[in-house]
Amino acid sequence: MSKETQMRAAVNQKLVEMGERERLKELLRAKLVECGWRDELKAHCKDVIKGKGLEHVTVEDLVTEVTPKGRALVPDSVKKELLQRICAFLAQQSTL
Template structure:
């Protein structure tokens, strides 16, 4: 025979239907990461667009853009133009393209970002 305590079961029944109490931490927006803060500063100042333009110029100057076009053409010829999707091409070429960016271009961009962060008044 089961022992049944009405007070205990009434309290349990009432708590089953009550929504959980939210934690104060759940109501707050998560703190932005350092990367997000830097990105916001770059966008708000217009520096991000200037850096993107500098990157475009440097990649064209060093021949990266032409090399990447050649990689795309070779991949397309290998697979057959009718047998390839844009997503497939992008997935295949992106890692190669990133690896082909010259170290001096990466270093120049990094230096420009560092300079921006150390001279930014905000």
């Protein structure tokens, strides 16, 4: 396992243990709804289903088709805020 992978696993474990991961997920959900991301992605899903036909689309197809656009549509400000929150959490943990 690479050092980066080990570090990611350790950070994730600490986030889960302290309950911060759930708080960050709730913040992310709220921010995405607030900026209209959810509605845009919902509309894109409908377009994909309309284009391929309901009978010809599986959940896996939809996820594969929609995921890149969903990631691209997340505003930089939301990404930045989450990163700042994670960094602040880690800084707080290192001082304890």
